[in-house]
Amino acid sequence: MSIFYAQLSLVVLICAGILFISDLSGFTSIGVIGYAAIAFFTLLTTLLTNLQLKAADKSGSRFITGVMGGVGLRMLFCVLFVVIYWVTAKERNTFFIIYFFILYLFFTVFEIKFLLHKLRTDKKDGLES
Numbered sequence: 001m002s003i004f005y006a007q008l009s010l011v012v013l014i015c016a017g018i019l020f021i022s023d024l025s026g027f028t029s030i031g032v033i034g035y036a037a038i039a040f041f042t043l044l045t046t047l048l049t050n051l052q053l054k055a056a057d058k059s060g061s062r063f064i065t066g067v068m069g070g071v072g073l074r075m076l077f078c079v080l081f082v083v084i085y086w087v088t089a090k091e092r093n094t095f096f097i098i099y100f101f102i103l104y105l106f107f108t109v110f111e112i113k114f115l116l117h118k119l120r121t122d123k124k125d126g127l128e129s
Helices: 001-024 031-058 059-087 093-129
Strands: none
Touching: 001 031, 001 093, 031 059, 031 093, 059 093
């Protein structure tokens, strides 16, 4: 699991670095809400991945259910985040919405890649023993 946290930290640093450079260069003016989105995705990815790994330890069918439920929960929470932003923001930044869904794709691909790697490792270990 420490590999997961190391890789997640790297993803977070890359996303925060790209946001910092784009804000600093004047390409975009997302600001604090962009960092809040990164924190949101970090927390969401950590929680959902831990739940999915626990389901994988129990059985294969629970893992599939956990992954599908995780995808649904991620989508629901993301839509809620965007709706809350859109309703509460004094100045609505359309570029933030684009940035948010790019983060959505980036973190979802990261989570799926990690889970697939974990499953392949577990399957290989199961065949050898």
